[in-house]
Amino acid sequence: MSGRDGFIARLFRSWIPRTPRESSEAVVRNIWLHAFPARITKRSLSWLASGWLGTASLHLFIVLCLTGGVLMFLYVPSVERAYESVKDIEFVVSFGAWIRGTHRVAAHLMVVAVVLHLVRVFLTGAYKKEGAPGAHRPLNWCVGLALLVLTFGLSFTGYLLPWDQLAYWAVTVGTQIAAAAPLVGEQLRDLLLGGTVVGQPTLLRFYVLHCFVLPALTIFLVAWHMWRIRKDGGLAVADRVAEDAREQAAITPPPPGKTYTLMGTTPGGTVQASSSAGLIEQASTPSVPAVPRRTMAVFLAVLALCSVLGLLLHAPLEEPANPAVTPNPAKAPWYFLWLQELVSILTFRIGSFVVDGTLVGGILLPGVLIGALGAWPYIDKSPASAAGVWFHPSRKVQNRVFLLLLFACVVLTIIGMYFRGPYWAWTWPWGEHASHPTLT
Numbered sequence: 001m002s003g004r005d006g007f008i009a010r011l012f013r014s015w016i017p018r019t020p021r022e023s024s025e026a027v028v029r030n031i032w033l034h035a036f037p038a039r040i041t042k043r044s045l046s047w048l049a050s051g052w053l054g055t056a057s058l059h060l061f062i063v064l065c066l067t068g069g070v071l072m073f074l075y076v077p078s079v080e081r082a083y084e085s086v087k088d089i090e091f092v093v094s095f096g097a098w099i100r101g102t103h104r105v106a107a108h109l110m111v112v113a114v115v116l117h118l119v120r121v122f123l124t125g126a127y128k129k130e131g132a133p134g135a136h137r138p139l140n141w142c143v144g145l146a147l148l149v150l151t152f153g154l155s156f157t158g159y160l161l162p163w164d165q166l167a168y169w170a171v172t173v174g175t176q177i178a179a180a181a182p183l184v185g186e187q188l189r190d191l192l193l194g195g196t197v198v199g200q201p202t203l204l205r206f207y208v209l210h211c212f213v214l215p216a217l218t219i220f221l222v223a224w225h226m227w228r229i230r231k232d233g234g235l236a237v238a239d240r241v242a243e244d245a246r247e248q249a250a251i252t253p254p255p256p257g258k259t260y261t262l263m264g265t266t267p268g269g270t271v272q273a274s275s276s277a278g279l280i281e282q283a284s285t286p287s288v289p290a291v292p293r294r295t296m297a298v299f300l301a302v303l304a305l306c307s308v309l310g311l312l313l314h315a316p317l318e319e320p321a322n323p324a325v326t327p328n329p330a331k332a333p334w335y336f337l338w339l340q341e342l343v344s345i346l347t348f349r350i351g352s353f354v355v356d357g358t359l360v361g362g363i364l365l366p367g368v369l370i371g372a373l374g375a376w377p378y379i380d381k382s383p384a385s386a387a388g389v390w391f392h393p394s395r396k397v398q399n400r401v402f403l404l405l406l407f408a409c410v411v412l413t414i415i416g417m418y419f420r421g422p423y424w425a426w427t428w429p430w431g432e433h434a435s436h437p438t439l440t
C-alpha cells in the first residue's frame with residue numbers, strides 16, 4: 001500500500017475496537033486512552049454508582065480553561081482598564097458576552113459539581129483503604145479536599161477581575177473574614193491584597209493566581225487524583241464486585257473427590273468450578289470504547305449546559321468599583337455566604353460589649369469542618385465491606401450527621417442570599433429591602 005493510501009485509510013479508520021484484544025491494544029498504543037485501565041467493572045460504569053460527578057467537575061474545569069484562555073486575550077489587569085475591558089468583552093467583542101457568560105456559569109457549576117462529588121464519595125464511603133495492593137484511598141480523599149479548596153480559590157480570585165462594585169466589595173468582605181485568622185490572619189490578608197485594602201496590587205495578585213498559579217496547581221492535583229484512582233484499583237464499587245466474586249467462588253468449590261477425564265479419553269467427570277478471577281472477568285468489560293464514550297457524553301452534556309446557560313443567564317456587570325461607596329449590605333460570593341451568615345449569628349452584644357463572631361464563625365468553625373473531613377477516613381471504623389455502597393447501614397449515624405451539616409450550610413446560604421437586607425437585617429425576599437441574590 002502506498003504511503004498516500006495508508007494516510008487516507010488511517011484518516012477514515014474507525015477507532016472503535018472490534019475485539020477485546022483490540023481494546024487492550026488501544027489502551028496501550030493510544031496516548032489519549034492510556035489513562036484508562038484495560039478492563040472496568042460494569043458496576044463502576046453505571047451512572048448511579050458515581051453520578052460521574054468527578055468527571056463532570058473535570059470537564060467543567062476544561063470548559064473554564066478554554067473560555068478563560070479566550071478571555072485572557074481581551075482582559076487587562078489594571079484598575080484603570082479592567083472594568084472597561086470587561087465592558088468591551090460584554091458589548092463590543094463578537095460572542096464576547098456569550099464566552100464570558102459560559103465562563104461564569106461553568107465556574108458556579110464547578111463549585112456545585114465538586115461539592116456534590118464530595119457528598120457522593122462520603123455517602124458511599126468511597127474513601128476507605130481497600131482495593132489493589134498499595135491502595136490508599138484516604139490519601140486520594142485528602143487530594144480531593146485540596147482540590148475543593150482550589151476550586152473555591154479559583155472562583156474567589158476570578159470574582160475580583162471585572163472590577164465592579166460587586167467584585168470589589170465581595171472580595172473586601174471575603175478578605176476581612178480571612179484577616180480574623182489567629183496569628184497569621186493580618187499577614188495573610190496583606191499578602192493577598194498586597195496592602196491593607198483592595199487595590200492595584202490586589203488585582204494583579206488575583207489575576208496571576210486566577211490565571212496561572214491556581215490552574216497549574218489544579219492540573220497537577222487532578223493528575224495525581226486520577227493516577228491514585230488507578231493505583232487504588234479503580235472506584236471503590238469495583239472492590240464490591242471482587243468481594244462478591246470471591247464469595248460466590250467460595251460457595252461453589254469443585255465437587256470433592258472428583259476424578260478427571262483426560263480430554264474424554266479416560267473415564268471421569270469434568271469440573272464445574274467457578275474461579276473468582278473468572279467471575280470478575282464476567283462482571284467487567286473492556287474500557288475502550290465504553291469509558292471514552294461515557295466521558296465524551298459527559299463532556300458534551302457539560303459543554304451544552306454551560307453554553308446554553310451562558311447564553312440565557314446574563315453575567316452581571318455593575319457600576320465600576322468605588323472604594324468610597326459601600327453597598328449595603330455587602331455580600332460575599334454565594335458559596336461563602338454561609339460563613340458570612342455564621343459570622344453575623346455569632347456576633348452579638350452583651351451590654352456595651354460586642355462579641356465579634358468573625359474568628360469563630362469565619363475561621364474556626366470552617367477550619368474544624370475541613371480538618372474533620374480530612375481526618376474522617378482515618379476515624380471512620382465502618383467495615384471495609386461498607387466502602388463503595390450507598391447508605392450502608394453501618395454508616396447510618398455518620399451519614400445523618402454529615403447530611404445535617406450539609407443541610408445547615410445550604411439553609412445558611414439561602415438565608416444569606418435571599419433573606420438579608422441593609423445592615424444584614426432580616427428581610428423577606430418579596431419585601432421592600434430585598435437584595436437580589438448575587439449569583440456572580
Ligand code: HEM
Nearest residue numbers: 050052053054055057058118126141144145147148235236
Ligand atoms: C476539581 C475537583 C475534582 C475532580 C476533577 C475530581 C475528579 C474525580 C474523578 C474523575 C473521579 C472518578 C469518579 C467520578 O467520575 O466521580 C474521582 C473519584 C474520587 N474523588 Fe474526586 N475529583 C475532585 C474533587 C474531589 C473531592 C473534593 C473529593 C473529596 C474530598 C474527592 C475524592 C475522590 C475519591 C475518594 C474518589 C474515588 C471514589 C471511588 O473510589 O468511588 N474528589 N474524582
